[in-house]
Amino acid sequence: MAAPLETDVKNSLLRAAISRRGLLVGVAGATTALLLSDSDALAAADDGWEAALKKIIGEATPVNDKIKLEMPEIAENGNTVPFSVSVDSPMTTEDYVKSVHVISTGNPQPVIATFHFTPESGKAAVASRMRLAKTQDIISVAELSDGKFAMTKKTVKVTIGGCGG
Amino acid sequence: MATKPRIRVPETVKAGEVIEVKTLISHIMETGQRKDQDGKPIPRNIINTFTATFNGKEVFKVDLHPGISANPYMAFHVRVPGPGDLELSWLDDSGQKITEKVKLNVS
Numbered sequence: 145m146a147a148p149l150e151t152d153v154k155n156s157l158l159r160a161a162i163s164r165r166g167l168l169v170g171v172a173g174a175t176t177a178l179l180l181s182d183s184d185a186l187a188a189a190d191d192g193w194e195a196a197l198k199k200i201i202g203e204a205t206p207v208n209d210k211i212k213l214e215m216p217e218i219a220e221n222g223n224t225v226p227f228s229v230s231v232d233s234p235m236t237t238e239d240y241v242k243s244v245h246v247i248s249t250g251n252p253q254p255v256i257a258t259f260h261f262t263p264e265s266g267k268a269a270v271a272s273r274m275r276l277a278k279t280q281d282i283i284s285v286a287e288l289s290d291g292k293f294a295m296t297k298k299t300v301k302v303t304i305g306g307c308g309g
Numbered sequence: 310m311a312t313k314p315r316i317r318v319p320e321t322v323k324a325g326e327v328i329e330v331k332t333l334i335s336h337i338m339e340t341g342q343r344k345d346q347d348g349k350p351i352p353r354n355i356i357n358t359f360t361a362t363f364n365g366k367e368v369f370k371v372d373l374h375p376g377i378s379a380n381p382y383m384a385f386h387v388r389v390p391g392p393g394d395l396e397l398s399w400l401d402d403s404g405q406k407i408t409e410k411v412k413l414n415v416s
Binding site for chain 2: 223224225226228235248251252253255256257258259260261262263264265266267268269270271272273274275
């Protein structure tokens with residue numbers, strides 16, 4: 145006997161909600177928790193941004209304060225989209241930011257850049273410009289000297305993509 | 310990387326101060342995704358590493374990937390303990406390396 149229509153709808157909604165794309169569509173702040181709670185989705189991707197992210201943070205749970213990623217909400221030209229990352233840290237030899245990774249979820253190659261700091265950097269704050277192939281989430285992860293991680297993300301809408309492909 | 314990179318630092322620096330360094334260098338940053346008129350892929354050639362050293366010691370480094378825009382702009386910070394040599398270098402896939410000594414007016 146066929147399942148009732150409402151059960152079908154509920155099941156497909158559930159499936160959509162826990163799909164990989166569904167993990168990205170979330171309330172800001174809750175998104176990080178969602179991204180990391182479903183380790184099956186992370187494990188499932190063998191290349192791409194999920195694998196790149198897992199390679200950096202492993203099984204760790206990042207915090208999502210301390211790190212700020214600034215990007216425009218809308219990028220008119222995907223060839224050059226400004227971004228800046230800053231991490232709240234004293235940058236002393238006992239407590240500093242070791243590196244910051246910037247990861248694209250929609251470009252042909254997931255890692256955009258990795259910034260390596262030392263206490264002599266004085267401030268863990270950088271700015272550059274990236275190419276975006278299409279509307280997507282950009283993730284920034286900071287690796288701290290105590291082995292912990294901080295992570296945040298931004299959604300950027302792109303009107304004209306720019307990876308030359 | 311034919312032309313000289315543009316570098317901006319504060320006019321005067323107090324010993325111990327953390328300054329922002331802004332850089333801009335001309336480079337096509339060929340991603341390897343594009344194809345020429347005959348449909349053949351254009352090989353990748355990007356600046357893959359940017360390094361800043363102070364008195365020979367590495368203070369900041371960037372691994373760049375094709376997702377960084379052409380003519381890479383890079384702004385970062387460095388603590389200047391006193392007078393000394395701030396050197397910046399850019400290395401691309403062809404092995405070409407450009408190094409610039411930055412003059413700092415430290416008091």
